[in-house]
Amino acid sequence: MTELTFPARFRWGTATAAYQIEGAADEDGRTPSIWDTFSRTPGKVRNGDTGDIAADHYHRMAEDVALMKDLGVTDYRFSVAWPRVQPTGRGPAVQKGLDFYRRLTDELLSADIRPVLTLYHWDLPQELEDAGGWPHRETAERFAEYAGLVADALGDRVPTWTTLNEPWCAAFLGYASGVHAPGRTDAAASLRAAHHLNLAHGRAVQVLRAALPASAEVSLTLNLHAVRPLSDSAGDRDAARRIDALGNRVFLDPVFHGRLPADLVEDTAALTDWSFVRDGDLEVTSAPVDSLGINYYSPTVVAAGTSETPSPWPGAERHVRFVPAPGPRTAMDWPVDPEGLYGLLTRLRDELPGTPLMVTENGAAYDDYADPSGEVHDPERVAYLDGHLAAVHRALADGVDVRGYFLWSLLDNFEWAYGYGKRFGIVHVDFASQRRTPKDSARWYADVIARGGLRG
Ligand code: PNW
Numbered sequence: 035m036t037e038l039t040f041p042a043r044f045r046w047g048t049a050t051a052a053y054q055i056e057g058a059a060d061e062d063g064r065t066p067s068i069w070d071t072f073s074r075t076p077g078k079v080r081n082g083d084t085g086d087i088a089a090d091h092y093h094r095m096a097e098d099v100a101l102m103k104d105l106g107v108t109d110y111r112f113s114v115a116w117p118r119v120q121p122t123g124r125g126p127a128v129q130k131g132l133d134f135y136r137r138l139t140d141e142l143l144s145a146d147i148r149p150v151l152t153l154y155h156w157d158l159p160q161e162l163e164d165a166g167g168w169p170h171r172e173t174a175e176r177f178a179e180y181a182g183l184v185a186d187a188l189g190d191r192v193p194t195w196t197t198l199n200e201p202w203c204a205a206f207l208g209y210a211s212g213v214h215a216p217g218r219t220d221a222a223a224s225l226r227a228a229h230h231l232n233l234a235h236g237r238a239v240q241v242l243r244a245a246l247p248a249s250a251e252v253s254l255t256l257n258l259h260a261v262r263p264l265s266d267s268a269g270d271r272d273a274a275r276r277i278d279a280l281g282n283r284v285f286l287d288p289v290f291h292g293r294l295p296a297d298l299v300e301d302t303a304a305l306t307d308w309s310f311v312r313d314g315d316l317e318v319t320s321a322p323v324d325s326l327g328i329n330y331y332s333p334t335v336v337a338a339g340t341s342e343t344p345s346p347w348p349g350a351e352r353h354v355r356f357v358p359a360p361g362p363r364t365a366m367d368w369p370v371d372p373e374g375l376y377g378l379l380t381r382l383r384d385e386l387p388g389t390p391l392m393v394t395e396n397g398a399a400y401d402d403y404a405d406p407s408g409e410v411h412d413p414e415r416v417a418y419l420d421g422h423l424a425a426v427h428r429a430l431a432d433g434v435d436v437r438g439y440f441l442w443s444l445l446d447n448f449e450w451a452y453g454y455g456k457r458f459g460i461v462h463v464d465f466a467s468q469r470r471t472p473k474d475s476a477r478w479y480a481d482v483i484a485r486g487g488l489r490g
Pocket residue numbers: 051054199200203257329395442449450458
């Protein structure tokens with residue numbers, strides 16, 4: 035047996051997001067975000083689930099940090115709830131909201147766990163949505179101001195800052211397919227949203243650089259799509275190019291190269307002339323970052339064809355068909371394929387030389403089962419994680435500068451449109467009693483961290 039050993043300074047983390055775990059939706063001055071509104075609207079989230087209580091992390095934070103200390107993680111990726119800190123999206127910060135994150139980061143630092151803070155994991159203050167949301171340019175400015183409030187409060191204790199989590203989901207699931215909050219189905223608006231998210235990111239980078247110590251690391255997280263054409267035919271390859279533009283380069287190009295993808299502008303010409311991109315915007319969007327976070331779960335296989343509308347792929351519906359990838363599936367019905375992660379990492383090595391990478395999310399939902407003694411067994415999750423970490427190891431061996439891996443997720447939580455029915459945690463949560471039970475995968479991860487690698 036050969037051990038797959040990771041670099042000594044490799045960062046081993048877990049990840050969560052505020053709305054998915056915190057609960058306490060109406061406490062200490064917090065007001066609704068678009069996800070409160072969306073989840074409280076009948077028919078939007080399975081089973082009518084909301085994040086009102088979630089995993090009650092707001093009240094059980096110390097217990098959850100203790101769980102991580104037991105796992106031995108070096109880092110913890112969490113998000114700040116904008117409506118807790120600046121409820122209307124304007125004006126001064128709410129002290130009690132900031133205090134929660136101050137206590138959380140203090141608790142992490144005393145457990146010797148590095149805080150990795152995400153400013154935006156989809157919980158836009160409802161008032162900003164009412165004023166136009168992400169399709170509206172001013173939202174980017176509001177985000178930069180909010181970034182400054184958080185930086186002033188936590189800049190002395192948080193070494194790593196991430197502006198946005200998965201702007202693709204925020205723009206295209208939120209405004210084009212409408213399966214995420216705010217649930218709009220306006221393809222043209224979703225393209226404006228994507229640009230304003232890029233602009234918000236860039237403006238926040240500028241504000242963070244001014245407010246944070248020089249040692250702070252500033253980053254963003256993208257859910258990049260590992261796109262493969264079904265065949266080598268020209269039509270299938272063109273379908274893959276379109277999805278690469280709408281899924282990847284729509285963010286990578288403005289952020290890392292200060293340009294819009296020319297083919298994207300052409301492909302979407304029937305929807306927009308992109309005149310909302312003003313002079314100077316692409317200099318802002320490309321404010322230098324220190325690293326890139328990538329979230330990966332599953333590959334995307336496409337062919338020439340059509341898909342239904344509304345879809346999260348504005349303008350591609352008459353050209354692209356999504357093909358179920360072969361092989362095993364998770365409880366989300368997402369195909370399992372670590373090769374997709376390896377492919378993305380090596381592509382970024384080549385396209386963004388000098389940019390350190392972090393896998394900021396990877397994990398799987400499965401239907402776990404408890405035995406009579408109360409132990410929760412999840413062998414499929416262990417196999418999924420082992421396979422994907424092996425892919426990261428192979429990427430490292432091939433010269434990819436991957437600095438860390440954040441397992442999604444620490445806890446079972448509110449899985450967006452799927453509610454509590456899909457469990458991604460390595461710690462089981464009984465949502466009636468809020469009892470936490472580490473699963474077999476938690477013990478497996480603790481062992482990986484302790485030995486600094488996989489058993490091979
Ligand atoms: C990510 N898609 O969401 C998020 O960052 C997490 O909050 C979430 O819990 C996790 O992945 C698992 O879903 C995604 O439809 C949601 O392509 C949907 C998609 C991608 C990512």
